[in-house]
Amino acid sequence: MASVSIPSNPTFPFKCRAAVLKEYNQPLVIRDVLVDAPKFGEVFVRTVAAGVCHSDLHMIKGDWPLLSPLPMILGHEGAGIVVSVGPGVTRFQPGDHVIALFTANCGTCEPCQTGRPACCNGHSTRETGKHFDNTTRIKDAETGEGILSMSTVSLYSEYTVIPQEQLLPVKKSIPLNRASLVGCAVMTGVGAVVNTAKATVGTTVVVVGCGGVGLNAIQGARIAGCDQIIGIDLLQNKLDFAKQFGATHVINGKEVADTIAEVHKICPGGVDYVLDCIGNAKVLEQGFMMIKGGGTVVAVGIAPQTQMLSINAFMLALTEKRIVGSLYGSARSQVDMPRLLNLYEQKRLMLDELVSKEYTLDEINEGFELLKKGEVARGVIILARD
Structure with a gap:
């Protein structure tokens, strides 16, 4: 692809x-915007590629109103x-290729210091849509109105300002149109298996929801050496993707009366891990019934803020089952993402196959x-060609 045209001495506001x-619940609007100069510790970035993720769709739908003030x-x-x-x-310096990280890693707060970055x-503005100041x-x-920034990165802008701690060199x-996926879907899915669940060779896994994150959970289980890997979805084309990425079995939720029973047919007694890659309380409750004693349900997808989870507390103690959350695949970005990119170069991590369609910025609503x-x-x- 042709080189990206990068202004050598940008004039701000740009x-x-x-x-x-x-x-x-309305389409995104393409607007001319003005980007201010980067302040202390910040980087001015030309966006090349940005994924169309279900988290962005949640924001569009207003499922997370506390996280999505407008515009x-x-x-x-x-x-x-x-x-x-x-x-x-x-x-960083001009010309560096970078992946954006949607969580900050201040390096000094307790989670960062104890290995959970x-x-x-460490930043009070994390959920406000504003920068650290x-x-x-x-x-x-046109109007001069300030526009908030999702996760302090705003990648649906041709140019953006990002704190240096939310960037990773690549x-x-x-190719940046492949590396971009590691910034969320790949890290979230693979990390949920290897970092959060800590799945080991020979264990059994169910992945519910075979979209972008779910497919990466499936290939994370394959890379980890899991034995039975079961993909569950309502759409056959997604189940076909699941088999391509490493699922040993698939279940179409529309075609069976009881998905829990189907899982137990494949793995009598239950599975070791269930990963909810949708973000749905009912799926988590079903997952609790799919796992064996001592098994783990991992909440990977983020549910709407109004949903509540209900499980049998008696069984929770009696069976030592666990329900845990996984944010960003429990990522240690500076360590995990380079490893994922190395796996891609070794042809063990599938990124090329993950991209079904590319769009221009004007086609974003499509x-x-x-x-x-x-x-x-x-x-x-694709906002530019690298």
Whole structure:
């Protein structure tokens, strides 16, 4: 592909285009925006590729109102090229290829210091859509209105400002339209299996929901050496994807009366792990009935804020079953993501096969429509060609 055109001396505020969420349950609006100069510890990035993720769809639908004040530029999975850096930036220089991380890793809070950086709480602005100094970096070019930033990255903008701790360098030999997927779906799915569940060779796994994250959970189980890997979905095309990525068995929830019973037919006594890659309380409750004593249900997808979980407390103690959450695949980004990229280069991690369709920024709403219909494994917005 042709090289990306990068301005050598950008003038700020820098004008570009972005897809903006202005109202819940409405299409994203393509607007001219003005991007401010990076401040201390921040990096000005040319976005090259950004994934069409179900988390962005949750934001569009208003499922997480506490996380999605409006207007906001979505896009939390992606990769790009460094254009310029702000004062105090020591990790990057212009021309570097980078993956965006949708969680900050301050390095000093208790979760970061105890090996759980995905749960970093070192920044009070984490859920506000603002940067660490409680201000925004992008505004509407016509109205001057400030626009909030999803996860402090805003990758559905042609150019964006990102804190350096939310960027990871990537080798220029790896295409950015593939590396971008590691920033969310791949890390979340694979990490849920190997980091959160800690699945080992010969264990049995059920993955419910065979979309972008679920497919990566399946290939994470394959890479980990799991024995029986069962994919469950309502759409046959997703189950076909699941088999391609490593599922040994698939169950179509529309075609069976009782998915719990079907799992027990394949694995009498239950499985070791169930991963809910949808984000649904009922799925978690069903997963509790699928696992064997001592087994683990992992909540990978994030449910709507109003859903509550109900399980039999007596059985919880009696069977030593566990229900655990997995944020970002319990990622240690600076360690785990380079390992995933190495697996890709070794042809053990499937990234090329994950991309079903690419779109331009102007086609972004088409991407979300196909995501709603379940017609793609992963869609990617191409904002520039690397």
